[in-house]
Amino acid sequence: MPAVQARSITCPNCGGPVQLRGFAHTLSVVCPQCHTVLDTSTPEVAILQKFQQKTQIQPTVPLGARGKFGNTAYEVIGFQIRQVQSGDDTYQWNEYLLFNPYHGFRSLTEYNGHWTFVEVQTALPEPAHARGRPAVRYGGKTYAAFDSMTAQTVYVLGEFPWQIRTGDSAACQDFIAPPMMLSSESTGGEITWSLAEYMAGSQIWQAFKLPGSPPPAYGVFANQPSPYGGNTGSAWRTWLWLNVALAAMLFLFMIMAPGRVAFSDHYSYPPGATRDRAFVTPSFQLAGRASNVELSIHTDLDNNWAYFNFALINNKTGQTFDFAREVSYYRDSDGSDGSRNNSVIIPSVPSGQYYLRVEPEMASGSPYMSYDLELRRNVPNYGFFGVAALLLLIPPVLTTFRKGSFEAARWRESDYSPATSLSGGEA
């Protein structure tokens, strides 16, 4: 911004000098010495309001500071604190008036470390509805109604293009489509619409080249963009593609690992058998790389149980895989329990010649049981794919949950019920 000569007047209350940076636009100014609000609309400077407060407040961004927003530099010429009374609670926020001689006025608002850059609009929005909630349409976007309030000015500093006084109040309404917020201010039959864009404190510090770091932002602000907004869609798309890849991998393993039968035979367990019913099967070949082996047991049990001790033994090395399986099946008029079949997957069995030691057990006095044993080499283990599919769900579900929590926190501050609220956006 080129250097410009600021006009100076004398405060009629304290006699101190008062600079005017807003040129002819300035209709009121606060004396920096005595804080009296002065009327500068006429050459004879009059007192609009005398300073009542005992404490002086220093704005975070000082008056006279210059900051660049986009390609335009603005100077802070005014500062006011506004407040809203909601029941027993009072909420206050800061508003900075910015001025550029060629681009006019803008505002910055700050609440709990959340900042917005505000520009007054000349066009009017159209009334609309967004999912059962009042809304307005403006510039091709739908803005959902967020809240309405009466804001009161409680502290002023600097100069303003209107005759400002502490105690001034305006009826305000906010409509949001994060990161944008459309607001109306109504005073004495005049309605002003302004469009605000959310800014992080770091952007303000960078724009004004302020020392140190901005204070942290607390809570979720009305038009604060959700950090998870764009992520949920892409997370679910990524999830879909990863599941396609998982399904393709499963299909590939089903082709590569058809589960060829290495051994199968039929056996029986006669009534009155002694406990020592151990036997061994003929040898069979487990070919290929070290991979799994599935042993399936199919019985004709009925209201009974059987227990099988197994040992898969390498003929040559004596290496043994020791395992056991129970089969039990019971039924009555109410239904059935258990199964006549069972299976077990033995992991990473090296290739070689093997035999199976089988030791079935049943309760004494059990009737005749016949059963089949089938050993298949290299079977797809669907459990891994099931677990992988479940684990793949965690990131998108987590992102969706966090987005939901963020939106719930946003709408808790609204006049509208969180249950029926949704943030505005492209319509």
Next chain:
Amino acid sequence: MNTPLFVIYGVLLLGLTGVAEYKGWSWNRINQQRVLPKSIRDNPGAYRSSYGGYSRYIGGK
């Protein structure tokens, strides 16, 4: 979790699933690597399984 992290997580998970499947891993509890004498083939009753002695089970629905 942002998308690139999710992609890395997903690819690692798919890779682990592929390795588990290729190596033939299993969830099942298997007692393995005991080396037995060759005489077990001729006398299977001499072997004592780690899971033996189940006949106390009474079963029932």
